[in-house]
Amino acid sequence: MGLFKKKSGGKPKPFEFIQEEVKANSESEQALLKQVEQYHHQKNFEYALAELLLYFNMHPERDQFVLFLAATTLRSYFRESETENINVIASPILNDKRLDPIFMSCTSCYSYWILPPMRASYAVGSGSSNSNSCPFCGKKSVQAGRMR
Ligand SMILES: [Zn+2]
Numbered sequence: 001m002g003l004f005k006k007k008s009g010g011k012p013k014p015f016e017f018i019q020e021e022v023k024a025n026s027e028s029e030q031a032l033l034k035q036v037e038q039y040h041h042q043k044n045f046e047y048a049l050a051e052l053l054l055y056f057n058m059h060p061e062r063d064q065f066v067l068f069l070a071a072t073t074l075r076s077y078f079r080e081s082e083t084e085n086i087n088v089i090a091s092p093i094l095n096d097k098r099l100d101p102i103f104m105s106c107t108s109c110y111s112y113w114i115l116p117p118m119r120a121s122y123a124v125g126s127g128s129s130n131s132n133s134c135p136f137c138g139k140k141s142v143q144a145g146r147m148r
Contacts, residue, residue: 028055029065036069045077046089049099056098063101071102074114100145106134108141
């Protein structure tokens with residue numbers, strides 16, 4: 001964990017899903033949680049993400065908390081958009097570099113997917129039995145982040 005705590009000039013830190021960091025620890029975080037929850041309820045996932053990125057700007061030290069909520073938001077968004085006609089998240093928000101740590105990608109087939117929330121440590125995984133393989137093409141060419 002010490003490895004990931006180093007400040008690295010603007011580059012997003014890997015997402016660790018540390019349990020204690022996903023809890024709101026201030027009134028502003030409780031308010032953020034409530035707001036995001038409300039947007040989820042309205043299926044307005046773009047507003048939820050925009051709100052989270054705004055909070056990210058104000059509290060960059062709370063990146064793990066914000067990324068956890070962003071991962072939850074995007075998982076709901078992708079799940080819901082399979083069956084329902086919901087508002088599409090505009091690409092500048094969806095492609096925001098600050099969200100990269102919550103994604104894994106495959107260098108063979110260029111697929112990318114979201115890490116499952118609540119993981120104990122930063123590791124490759126998508127629920128498949130062989131966690132080092134791409135869930136789409138099966139090749140062992142998985143890397144953290146999104147390819148750019
Ligand atoms: Zn692949």
